[in-house]
Amino acid sequence: MMPKPTLSKNVRKRISPDDVQALSLVQLAYVRKYNRRSVKAVKDEYIFELFFQLGIDKNDLIACNFPKTRNLQVDEIIKKIPKGEVKTGTIDSYFIRVTQYLKNQQVYNENRRNINSYDLTLSHRTYFLRCPNCGKSFENIAKYWVAARVNILEDANYQGEYSIVCAECKGA
Numbered sequence: 001m002m003p004k005p006t007l008s009k010n011v012r013k014r015i016s017p018d019d020v021q022a023l024s025l026v027q028l029a030y031v032r033k034y035n036r037r038s039v040k041a042v043k044d045e046y047i048f049e050l051f052f053q054l055g056i057d058k059n060d061l062i063a064c065n066f067p068k069t070r071n072l073q074v075d076e077i078i079k080k081i082p083k084g085e086v087k088t089g090t091i092d093s094y095f096i097r098v099t100q101y102l103k104n105q106q107v108y109n110e111n112r113r114n115i116n117s118y119d120l121t122l123s124h125r126t127y128f129l130r131c132p133n134c135g136k137s138f139e140n141i142a143k144y145w146v147a148a149r150v151n152i153l154e155d156a157n158y159q160g161e162y163s164i165v166c167a168e169c170k171g172a
């Protein structure tokens with residue numbers, strides 16, 4: 001089943017604003033380093049990127065089989081996993097391990113609870129930007145974005161400003 005765009009709205013209702021925290025850029029970098037530590041850790045990467053890229057709820061990750069998501073980064077990972085299904089215990093174990101890793105690297109508050117799926121849903125909303133031209137969402141990584149000059153066809157001398165648009169539509 002494909003994740004529906006309404007999911008994030010449902011998730012939002014269940015988020016307690018005092019407790020949920022988006023990952024910082026540094027934490028995000030460490031998490032990805034951890035997820036890519038070996039080819040065998042691909043399930044860690046799968047769990048993290050499904051939450052982070054799609055902003056889905058934990059129940060949706062468990063209940064849904066994701067043969068394809070139309071998110072390039074996630075679909076690349078799905079290809080490496082024969083069967084995508086994940087159990088609650090696998091997700092919990094991942095969150096315990098990755099939180100401990102961040103604490104060991106001294107980039108995560110020692111006294112804070114383990115990272116959970118709500119933190120990643122909030123991280124998704126923090127780091128994903130919607131292209132003002134085509135409306136698709138991409139992570140705030142430079143390679144996904146370009147600066148496109150807005151020109152006026154009737155006036156070749158007019159030099160428009162550069163706007164930030166996604167690298168997929170390039171403002172076209």
Ligand SMILES: [Zn+2]
Nearest residue numbers: 131134166169
């Ligand atoms: Zn676009």
